[in-house]
Amino acid sequence: MDHDSRAAFFDGTAEHYDEDPTFHAAVADALVAPLPEGPELVLDVATGTGFAAYAALRLKPARVLAVDLSPAMLAKAEAKAPELDPSGLISWRVAPAVPMPAEDHSADVVLCASSLHFLGAEAFPDWLRVLRPGGRLAFSVVSGARFKPSGEFAPFVPRDLDFPHDEAGAAALAKDFVDVSAKTFTVDDGDRVRSVFVVHATAP
Numbered sequence: 001m002d003h004d005s006r007a008a009f010f011d012g013t014a015e016h017y018d019e020d021p022t023f024h025a026a027v028a029d030a031l032v033a034p035l036p037e038g039p040e041l042v043l044d045v046a047t048g049t050g051f052a053a054y055a056a057l058r059l060k061p062a063r064v065l066a067v068d069l070s071p072a073m074l075a076k077a078e079a080k081a082p083e084l085d086p087s088g089l090i091s092w093r094v095a096p097a098v099p100m101p102a103e104d105h106s107a108d109v110v111l112c113a114s115s116l117h118f119l120g121a122e123a124f125p126d127w128l129r130v131l132r133p134g135g136r137l138a139f140s141v142v143s144g145a146r147f148k149p150s151g152e153f154a155p156f157v158p159r160d161l162d163f164p165h166d167e168a169g170a171a172a173l174a175k176d177f178v179d180v181s182a183k184t185f186t187v188d189d190g191d192r193v194r195s196v197f198v199v200h201a202t203a204p
């Protein structure tokens, strides 16, 4: 799947993406909550409309780089900046998220909310590349028991990732990191109940 087709697909989802705010905000909060304050650089990988990037501002970072392939998703994200990021700490970049447009060992935190299933296994070595030793990784991942990509969605999902069926499987995705923890995270927004795994890990 080439990047233009992928961007066009997600551009088509941008208009209504923020109509599902409870789940996206809750996942972003769960990724950010355990992280220490004061990072120099936070990377939000496949930021979409920016939920995790904005949540990262609670860490009082020096700067955040938020990357997504879809110009329409990023336009939605940036439109919220005057209210949510008045100091302009977040930079928004239209680009593939793997490899991230960041120097080796430059990041203190990598966030990836609800997007790993679009990136595939190659994301992990790239996150090890961009994180400084001791830098923190936080990502969510769908459960293999529930996630069955089909229809027009299926071609956008790389096949090289073993979607986990339990917390141990989710933690195993970050096998090259240390201090890995994985928790089942459930959001009930009144209409639906959704569960993912939230994984935190540290770059060696």
Ligand SMILES: C[S@@+](CC[C@H](N)C(=O)[O-])C[C@H]1O[C@@H](n2cnc3c(N)ncnc32)[C@H](O)[C@@H]1O
Pocket: 006, 007, 010, 011, 024, 027, 045, 046, 047, 048, 049, 050, 051, 052, 067, 068, 069, 070, 073, 095, 096, 097, 098, 112, 113, 114, 115, 118, 119
């Ligand atoms: C389900 S949305 C998640 C967005 C956001 N992280 C959140 O939690 O709401 C998936 C996002 O991944 C982006 N995406 C998919 N494949 C990508 C790639 N290879 N590089 C960069 N972004 C990608 C899409 O454009 C879309 O914005």
